[in-house]
Structure formats: C-alpha cells, structure tokens
Amino acid sequence: MKNLKFIVFTFIIISINSCGVYNFTGTGKIDAETFQVNYFQNNADLIEPGIERTFTLELQDIVQNQTNLNLVSQNGDLMYEGEIVEYRITPMTATADQFTAQNRLTIGINVRFTNKNKEDDNFEKRFSFYHDYPANEQMTGNRLTTALDEIYERITQDVFNASLAKW
Template structure:
C-alpha cells in the first residue's frame, strides 16, 4: 500500500515538475528550423577590440544551447543582424566631494530581427544593459568581469523577446 502511494505521488508530481522548466526553453513555432546570426559590428568608440566577436559567439551559443534551431546562411527562417552601438562609462552616485562614488558601464546593442515565416514578429530594437563598479576601479580593470555579465543579460533579453513566451 505504501509503495502504491509513493508510485501515485511520483506519477502525479513528475509532469508538474517538468512543466516548471518549460519557461527556460523556447516557445518558437515548430515550423521554424533554421537561424542566421550575422556578425554584429562594433559601431561605437571604446570597449575592447574583441567586444563584437564576444557578443556574436555568446548569441550563437545561447541559441544553439536553448533551441533546436540549426545555424545556416542559406534561406534561414530567423535572421539576427545589428551592431553594438554603445559602450559608455558614466559617473553615478556622487559623493560629498563631488566625485562619482560609482561608475556605470552601459553597453547597447541594436538588433534587427526578421522572422521569414511571420513578419508580425519582426522588430528593430535597441537592447541596453548596465552594471555599476567602484569609482576607485578603472574601466580596464573592471571590464573583465562586467562585460561578460552585461552581454549575458543582453543575449537573454534578445532571446526572451524572440523566443520567450512572456
């Protein structure tokens, strides 16, 4: 009797647990099979020379890991193109001596998304994100930890806009 109760609970809970993770996957139309992610150009002053390459690889990797879409350059169902348009450092939270207590690094990526199967899903939008770092730290010292975190969030925002069901 106890074994039967355990089995029934397991059978009832398993689908519920698996349903909890469906948000992480894509809610793309099943007819979509391919994606093309063109190289995003660096159209801003500042930032490391490999910023564009780093972003491109993060975006491609995220879509490969979280969807069943195949990368292609021939007649893709989905197309991503754009540019990194901002890499800005600004002083934030001034102190009593009129110096910035924090600096803010903001990266902006302009994305043109084309869904060849459903043009109502197309968009051309800027995706910005920022993180703050201490005024005592230089951008050169801070960017090694800030840039990956900022780019990860921008990639997630792009993914959610195109594939998430929010």
C-alpha cells in the same frame, strides 16, 4: 474498472501531447529549423575592441543552448543582425569631496530579427544594460570580462525572449 483505464489512458495522452507544446525555456513550438547570427558591428562612439565578437558569440550560444535550432552561416529561417550603438562610462555617485565613487558601464545594441516563416515576428529594437563598478578601478582585464558577462547575459536573454519566447 473500465472507466479507470479510460481515465488513465486519457491522462497519459494529454500529458504526452502537452510536452510538445511547451518547454522550460518558454519558447513553445518554433516554426523554424535554422538560425543565423550575423556579425554585430561596433558603431559606438567609444570603441572597446573585441566586444562585438563577444556579443555575436554569446547570442549564438543562448539560441543554441535554449532551442534545438541549427546554426547556419547563411539563409537561416531566423536571422539576427544589428550593431553595438552605445558603449558609455558615466559617473554615478560622488563622495563628499566631489570625487566619483562609482561608475556605470552601459552597452546598447540595436537588434534586427527576421523570421522568414512568420513575418509578423520581425522587429528592430534597441536593448541595453549596465554594470556598476568602483570608480577607483579601471574597466580592463577581469573587471571588463565580469562587466561584459553580466551585461551580455541580460541583453542576450532579453533578445531571446523578444524573438522566440514572446515575453
């Protein structure tokens, strides 16, 4: 009976300790309390107004939602900064009579990540993703919103994984 109590006690202690090391976002233990996301300038050759603000807010949201770090406007332990370097629409497929059937919007973002507490984690890297859409539709309104949602969801998750989840 004494051995059973010891085994149960040991199991409980191990279970409690392991919860502090890992969480469902895959970040593990982050050696920081605050983060900041500086405004991402739009330096792409083709300018779509407002996409830089949307990306900045989306990156803030993903870090806030997947960690317990506090967002600050300056002197963050973790800092994200960079610029949008690509906004490009290209034809992807053609019809039999040589017209475009599908277009692709590609957005590329250069990200610089700085960790004041662990400089080995610092990086500068380009992230990009795309959204395909029918060529007979314009990249405006709901189509643009849908495309940005899809692209930014992927890019912000990739940035999060590279900076905090180490995937």
